[in-house]
Amino acid sequence: MSTVRTRFAPSPTGMLHVGGARTALFSYLEARRHGGQFILRVEDTDRERSTDAAVQAILDGMAWLGLEHDEGPFFQTQRFDRYRQVAHELLAAGKAYHCWMSKDELEAMRADQEARGLKPRYNGYWRDRKETPPAGVTPVIRFKNPLHGDVVVDDRVRGRVTFDNAELDDLIIWRSDDSPTYNFGVVVDDADMAITDVIRGDDHLNNTPRQMNIYAALGKPIPRFAHLPMILGPDGAKLSKRHGAVNVLGYREDGFLPAALLNYLVRLGWSHGDQEIFTMAEMIELFSADEVNHSASRFDVEKLRWLNQHYLKTLEPALIAPELRWHLARIGLDPHSGPAAEDLLIALRERVHTLAELAERARVWFDPLTQYDDTAVAKHLTAAARVPLQAAHTALAGVSAWSALAVHDALNAAAQSLGLGLGKVAQPLRVAITGTQVSPSIDHTVYLAGQREALKRIDAALAKLPA
């Protein structure tokens, strides 16, 4: 069997959204699983709506996710000569024809058809007509779709879907502005690039019979198709900005890890028994387009958040640290002036779901402590806190090699010698260090402050105590 070749072919009219990302992921996995190639192609034939910024956004999104392509990116705008050549071959072979019907005429015809409850479509007026073309109209080129018979799509996810050629019309393959249309461009590209598996959103299922007819006219082998169900918003409506981030890079800004987003996406419409957690290696080994579900699924941020925390907790801190620094810098903290990103990760990863939250919670160890929570102070910075705080100060001042473990030992010893539970020492100390009642375990909370700053904050707290 020839090698598997898949492609991801977004049109650069916006950002890389989660639906596109999943399509890309599935295509990527299918190629990797078979040791084949994954190709990136930018479908920018719509010169009106395509932008360079969108191209860059898609490239950046793919790079962030780590979905590396083996070939490309190819740009359709750079292949116009090829499309033109193929269109003219079709013309010469009598498999396509010029159509001089104006846009206005077309529109009037469609309006009339709709008024009569019919499916709006081209009536084939110029298909076999030999009359003199009207002056002042630049013709388009239409494909001669077969008039009769069925087209059967053997879809890898949908199964066997049959279309009646009588339902199809002669689609335009070449515009009057001298550019190719989508349905024509994809076929030429997929054929030229020897794509074996077309994996795309199911909004393309209805285009498939037309495309198959073009393959046939071209004498090219027809690839296998897999049409993926779409991803909806939490409310079941089409995913939009209203639902939060739709742009993949927006998830980065919200503090998600690529591993989490990828893992979440792979489980949308696909599963492997009861398994929820998949490494990239496992996805590649286990994924198959043949096992994809038929129905649309909703995007559930809560589950994504759970997965993200899972990866925060299990991935090597050193691996995540660079991404955390990116977030720290993003909220105005200098990643190199405060605690190490790795230490912050260890102390906070069980308490947050995203790196954005983590960075925000890390703020207390970067900025000077000026804000104290009133309730926390009232409850814990009482006269009774004097002795424990002083003991903590003494114990911490005596630590020679500053580490979370050393802090832990020092504090426990101090509490024990006072005959107090650790809570009696930890809570006042927690308020002293953070100004609040909530923080990571007391040893990490103190450790992250650094020895000098910790002692300084205890002194400040001691000064606030009632006499």
Added chain:
RNA sequence: GCUCCCUUCGUCUAGCGGUCAGGACGUGGCCCUCUCAAGGCUAAAACACGAGUUCGAUUCUCGUAGGGAGCGCCA
């Protein structure tokens, strides 16, 4: 309107004629505990509806209802 597609807990899903309909997220409870979490245990929670096939349907067939997509000189 026409064509095509879809339908299991709130959500993601397992199931492939006989199951107490399983797991996960979320939610409630309990345990653990220096706060908050994390973790462990536990509870509630689903086969859209109606026929048919069958000894037996969540599972197969057909309808109904409800959702979605397409019908562009957009992709």
